[in-house]
Amino acid sequence: MKQVSLICTECGAAAAPLDWQCAVCDGPLDFAAYPAFRGDAIVADDFSLWRYEAMLPVEKRMTLGEGLTPLVETEIEGIRFRAKLEYLNPTGSYKDRGTATMMNHLRAHGVREVVEDSSGNAGASVAAYASASGIHARIFVPASAAPSKKALIAAFGGELVEVPGSQHAKTEACLEAAKTTTYASHAWSPYFVLGQMTAAWEVWEQMRRRAPDAIVAAVGHGGLFLGFARGFRRLREAGLIEQEPRLFAIQSEGCDPIVRAIETGADVPPRVTPTQTVADGIIVEVPVRAREVLRAIRETGGEAFRVGNEAILAARDKLLRRGLIAEPTSAVPVAALVQIRAQLGADAEIVVPLTGSGLKMLV
Template structure:
């Protein structure tokens, strides 16, 4: 269980859920632990993964702990530093030229061709989300058996958000409003939500420090929109200046997180600045990834 600690943003008290303290340094450990256990029980000896960052590290780590082989397919442009952690856990890493979608297709083909291997996608495997939902179950427990009034969280592929919605369905309400934050540079969910559309359309992403949320065509767009709307939540798109400023504010409270992890906090600050009425009760901000992964890049 990761700590839930009190803090402050824009003069308001908030709670921070410190998921960057999970063993590999990101919330992806929650999904990876459950998915790797599940696939091992199914008899697989090797997992095939496509990721360029935290998911690769998490799946590689839990494969190592479970004595399974792990094969990571990553975009050719991925920086070697981001893959060093997965390699350290013993994963084989293959760089693939082309789009993110092509990388995923290559991984799927490799898994299909090998009967001992499973394609362990954090982006679509339902068991990954079963693990991810534990973050909000823990918050429920840490608040003495109830939900907070609102949760502010980064959204890329959306497993954190969909996990939150699953947690809501598992326990009695009232439920928290789920507030999804994306970088303005890549905000397909925000665009679809604000247009009132039922599904998310791909966007052309610009560059952003919030690399983990740079997913132009999230596969679970429809589910994400439904979760936000049914929770009575909303969306915020964060520009790069706000992101850096929020990152600084977190760091100066002793919370050393990576840029993507600051999106939820930035969304809270932006909502306050816009004068949006905040629900009474606890606001929980999920901090998803460690600053030790990319922190020093941010303010250079």
């Protein structure tokens, strides 16, 4: 097992391997140090994210072939960009990257049972990787979650726990259960964000070892967003890129704490009360690593924008006409491209991760 040490991002206290939160101040955890990125350590004949295993503080014990998703050039209404097809991961969402690194870590520590809370994609991902690892998963979902997503969690062998009320209610119920078992949290586990870094490294490889000018991503808790931020930072530290891409965080009008914090210059977002939104995958009232998300936006010269339901669904439909089957949440950044193009100019190279499969939402 690789030797790692975890520390609290707020107070610096040391944490145990299976802790999901700081025992002293309740802050989120991170690795005390990361292995340096080395281009010559990439395993070129491994066609999954484990080609970067030397750069990850976790060992591969199981894989469903996650990562190495296509980067496709496309165009919507005259705006060209590259779409990173994260929805082609094993369970149809980008979450599989983080779930894979998290589950391999839990397996290394002999974990037999986990709980997780999710509106759908993370739940399906954790259920699938848990079952394939011989681990029992109890997934807490809002009773109002999309029926097709709930069905997928159950089909993968996850024990579904439906909780009435808001998105936050299922989190509260899960936290209660986490007092007596292992919390495999896509929002809290440092091993989850870890796997998301590999998306940045793939984009760099797929662009012939260059970075794009901008990454435009939907943000809920910001796991993938921070994966890009941290991944490109590792590349810059290794001298492999000169500049990190500008990071644009896009949220829905129905739940926009990060956008509000950028607008007001705050370091911590205000608590918002979500209103109806078609972007069900990013209804997060309290993003766990909000401070780091805000820092990443400001340090890279990025921005945060909000988009409405009509624009999101129109963007989803335009993607479909380009042969790209994204769920509405994944169309959120696409809906903001007009604003971003206006800011960056016509020549800027933009990468947009399409995070979740629209196949889950068709019925």
